[in-house]
Amino acid sequence: MSDQNIINFKDKAGNSINWRNYIKIGILLLLLAIVLIFTFTNLFIVKEGEYKVIRQFGEVVRIEREPGLSYKIPFIQSVTSLPKYQMTYDVSEAEINTRDKKRMIIDNYAIWRIEDPKKMISNARTLINAESKMEEFIYSVVRGELGQLNYDEIINDEKSSRGSLNDRVTERVNELLATDGYGIVVTDVRIKRTDLPEENENSVFVRMISERESKAQEYLSMGDAEKNRITAETDREVKEILATASADAESIRAEGEGEAAKVYNLSFSKDPEFYTLFRTLNSYKQTINGETVIVLPSDSPYARMLMGYTE
Structure with a gap:
């Protein structure tokens, strides 16, 4: 029997075992992928400013209000969003x-x-x-x-x-x-x-214009009244100020004249003869001018003084 007709059963058994392991690994990976797909497709994110409504057979079973990651039951539950903001x-x-x-x-x-x-x-x-x-x-x-x-x-x-x-x-x-x-x-x-409504606009506008004109006239009247009040008040205050000033001036003038009289009396009391002479000279000043005609006895003191006699 030649070597070509000899079959190595050990090698065939080994190859058969390797294929079986590969198949198992493939099935496990497929199952893992299915699990991951189901997991991720049934997770959902609740965003800020929204509600997540979970329904089961058309009925609301849960409301997710807080932001974050949540889940639903596959095939049975569905998720919809509603706004949380104003x-x-x-x-x-x-x-x-x-x-x-x-x-x-x-x-x-x-x-x-x-x-x-x-x-x-x-x-x-x-x-x-x-x-x-x-x-x-x-x-x-x-x-x-x-x-x-x-x-x-x-x-x-x-x-x-x-x-x-x-x-x-x-x-x-x-x-x-x-x-x-x-x-x-x-x-x-x-x-x-x-x-x-259009049919009412014109009449309303006319009424509003009339009311505004009336209000403007009222403001003008109030302004005129206020002006007259201020003018009268000012005139009264001016009169009071002038009267007070005139009274103060008269009082000051009287005080000055009194003070002058005191000074004159004090001065003239020191020399009565000089005071008599001073008053006489003042009387001359008041009575004699370029057209004055005086008839006096020659022996009167006044005539003697005018003629220069001192005795």
Whole structure:
């Protein structure tokens, strides 16, 4: 028997064992890959500013609120996202009637957020439905509040009785949403614009112009009255100042004259003859001028003094 016809059974057995090991390793790797795929596909990340809603057979079973890594059961559970941050909703324009039966068009906007995702999904199902319900409540409350005010009180800021209307509307809308369990909260409701139907605009503009002109005339009248008051007050103060100054001048003049008299008396009392001479000379100064004619006896002291006799 030749060597070519001899079969080495040991080598065949060894090769068979090696293939079997490779198959086992391949199966293990495949199972590991499947496990990893299932693991990673059923993990999810909860981001900042969002809720993760886990549903099982269409029902909400869990809400993930905190940021981080979470999981779901494969094939059975599904994950959807809802916003956690505040959102702005532009409410549709609507027409209302005021207390005095006039029409107005109002335009609002609302700041809102989801507070309880489970309630929101249970009662509103979607964000669109939640916004629609919120808009319905806002319109109802605003219509009721503005319906208690007259037309002029709404459009005229100086006579407006709206006060904290936005706060009252926000509070009332939240009460209605909480009563029906919609799981959303309105942070603020604002009336951003109030318009008039076209057929009313002209008459309102004319009335507003008339009111402004009346107010301007009132301010002018108040200004004239204030001007007259200030002028009269100033004139009175000037008269008082002048009177006080005149009285002070008279008092000072009288004091000066009295002081001069004292000085004269003191000086003249020291030499009576000189005082007599001084007074006589003053009388000459007062009585004699270029046209004066004096008839005196020749022996009178006055004549003798004029003629130069001293004895």
